[in-house]
Amino acid sequence: MASINDSETKIPSLYSRKEKSLGVLCSNFLRLYNKEGVESIGLDNAANQLGVERRRIYDIVNILESVGVLTRRAKNQYTWKGFSAIPHAVEELRKQAFNENPRVSGFCSFGTVVNENDCRGPSNSNSSYTDKYTKSSGSSKSENNRKEKSLGLLTQNFIKLFISSNADLISLDTAATALLGDVHDPTAMRTKVRRLYDIANVFSSMNLLEKTRHPESGKPSFRWLGPKTKSQTLDTNKRRAFGTDITNHEDLKRKHVDSLSDWSSKDVTVAMHGNIDCVKVEYSENNTTQQQSSCNSKEFVFGPFTPAITQRVGSSGNKKLKQVQDWENLADTYRPQYCNKALGDIFGHYVEAWKSWYDEADEKKTGHRSPEEDED
DNA sequence: CGCTCCCGCCAATTC
DNA sequence: GAATTGGCGGGAGCG
Numbered sequence: 001m002a003s004i005n006d007s008e009t010k011i012p013s014l015y016s017r018k019e020k021s022l023g024v025l026c027s028n029f030l031r032l033y034n035k036e037g038v039e040s041i042g043l044d045n046a047a048n049q050l051g052v053e054r055r056r057i058y059d060i061v062n063i064l065e066s067v068g069v070l071t072r073r074a075k076n077q078y079t080w081k082g083f084s085a086i087p088h089a090v091e092e093l094r095k096q097a098f099n100e101n102p103r104v105s106g107f108c109s110f111g112t113v114v115n116e117n118d119c120r121g122p123s124n125s126n127s128s129y130t131d132k133y134t135k136s137s138g139s140s141k142s143e144n145n146r147k148e149k150s151l152g153l154l155t156q157n158f159i160k161l162f163i164s165s166n167a168d169l170i171s172l173d174t175a176a177t178a179l180l181g182d183v184h185d186p187t188a189m190r191t192k193v194r195r196l197y198d199i200a201n202v203f204s205s206m207n208l209l210e211k212t213r214h215p216e217s218g219k220p221s222f223r224w225l226g227p228k229t230k231s232q233t234l235d236t237n238k239r240r241a242f243g244t245d246i247t248n249h250e251d252l253k254r255k256h257v258d259s260l261s262d263w264s265s266k267d268v269t270v271a272m273h274g275n276i277d278c279v280k281v282e283y284s285e286n287n288t289t290q291q292q293s294s295c296n297s298k299e300f301v302f303g304p305f306t307p308a309i310t311q312r313v314g315s316s317g318n319k320k321l322k323q324v325q326d327w328e329n330l331a332d333t334y335r336p337q338y339c340n341k342a343l344g345d346i347f348g349h350y351v352e353a354w355k356s357w358y359d360e361a362d363e364k365k366t367g368h369r370s371p372e373e374d375e376d
Numbered sequence: 377c378g379c380t381c382c383c384g385c386c387a388a389t390t391c
Numbered sequence: 392g393a394a395t396t397g398g399c400g401g402g403a404g405c406g
Binding site for chain 1: 394396398399400403404
């Protein structure tokens, strides 16, 4: 009898679809592996630790791999690269997008890859994650077909949409249409959108994407928060209207964010090594900031705006909030505020508070978790 | 009721 | 031939 059913005694009526989303799964996955000492990831292990089917791990892993966070080493084995690999991965994508379609800039001409064999420029970018999708070492056409539809490739093309066009907000419909090329099959469209939802969810949980609503149409759209590479303009003022436009409010309530980060390393860079072991702050004038990588592995890069703990809701100004009971409340009560000074202190507080809240909430949510969680 | 997107069937690939 | 990967879309949850 005790075969497929988990031993976890949970009331069926408490089933929540949200808890099972790819987004939270991704957060959990990251929490599990984005820390000191991790460099190898086994799919079986991951599935067990996270209590999900293997199938779901493939989804996460494929998406993460497409932005360089992971690399497939062998069957069942992946190598952890970390968030620090993202900028480079994105830069590669930008290059690809560029020589696929050098004149991008319009909203209608994305550097979408449909058939790499044709539109592959002499880009000698040699990185595993891009190679996996751009190279098809002498395989036949039918074999490529499957790859062309892979989640990984789709993810990369999706990113290209953001980084190679000057569109700030893109709806999934628009993205799907663009990524489908000339196909006008409603079924294909729906399938594509489904996949984009998957991708968007994990990226949102990584803070690479932000869900918003289009100002006028009110149509759900996404904004790329990850590194845009290059001297991508439209920085602060246009990109994130923190404090002014809080349209992603409801989205904040949905998923927990593991790392708040701004990928445009401009003025100030705060790198967090490991989990929260050491925090370094450094300043620089121009955008040629070279982030020190003394402690390679995992480091988060924060940009000009550093999240600080703050309580709005006209509270008395005291930060002694008791343990938050759930993420809804947490997201409601606290909202990141951004400032430029005293980054060290603020950030330090931020990290610690966040960590403890996270643990608290986690405990509250599930009376007990896997024996894994207390090593944080 | 339309938007989301979980779930798992089953085909393609790899071992 | 078994195991691993992962495309795909039905249909249920949710606002």
